[in-house]
Amino acid sequence: MSENHIQKTYRSGFVAVIGRPNVGKSTLINMLLKQKIAAVSPRPQTTRKQQLGILTTETAQVIFVDTPGFHKPRHKLGEKMVTSALAAIENADTLLLILDASNPFTPEDELLIQRIQPFTQEQQKPLTIALNKIDLITSEKVNQILEQLKIIFSTANLIPISSTRGENLNILLDQLILQLPMSEPLYPEDQLTDLSERDIAADLIREAALNILRDEVPHGIAVRIDQYQEKGEGAAVIFATIIVERESHKAIVIGANGSMIKKIGIQARQEIEAMTGRKVFLNLKVKVQKNWRKDENLLKWLGY
């Protein structure tokens, strides 16, 4: 550990990154860490369980807790996702609420805002609100939303950002660090996340499926890693199963002459190679598990 880290002014703590599905929570964490650790997709409910993104600097260690998007659950998996987002709020030192500037006040946003009130008001947990995706709207519109937010949240820090363009991310980071308690780093300096490569690989395969498949199929997909063999420093062999809820979905995931699963495999392999820095051999198969999202045992078996 470097000298700086034992200084009395060092700060370290947990930032719960919360918001409705698809507002850009995981994108923001990947951008701040300058490394992709979390799956991201244009579809809601990409993140299914908590994941830490650990950013260590000379003055602070910021432990971002990526959470599943807050929504009204319709099955056991959804319930677990929402419970895990709420647990992150409870355990964090400070809260970072992400809103999508192109659609900032949906009923889901409002429900979440209500749910965090006891923490921000009674427990006085600091709240920062990042208005994300400002690249999608005019600066007049940004100012208008900020004015509205100031009325609702008189004490929160409000920061307009664009995660994909990297706009205002340093300002946001500096603000968050000020909210953290004085403490030595809580994790080793070189640790980026709490998930294993194996878990992240499963998420990257699901991410590829979310990106490539249309229709209703993607939400009913889970990925199970059957074998993850490292072949020295430079390579890994991965066998994985894509779990779907119906026979008809299996046919869609495989595609004509296996064209779809091939596409998913290529994209997933490239992402896993980028994440691990290893050459990856990826072997995918598809299996039907009816109603897995409602089955407690299957959910456990799949790591949820």
Ligand SMILES: Nc1nc2c(ncn2[C@@H]2O[C@H](COP(=O)(O)OP(=O)(O)OP(=O)(O)O)[C@@H](O)[C@H]2O)c(=O)[nH]1
């Ligand atoms: N235009 C624009 N798109 C963004 C920005 N940040 C994220 N996105 C896009 O928004 C989509 C959702 O991003 P995610 O990071 O997966 O969102 P999330 O909040 O983690 O979603 P869940 O895990 O489903 O809760 C992706 O297509 C991102 O590329 C931004 O600043 N500008």
Ligand SMILES: [Mg+2]
């Ligand atoms: Mg996410």
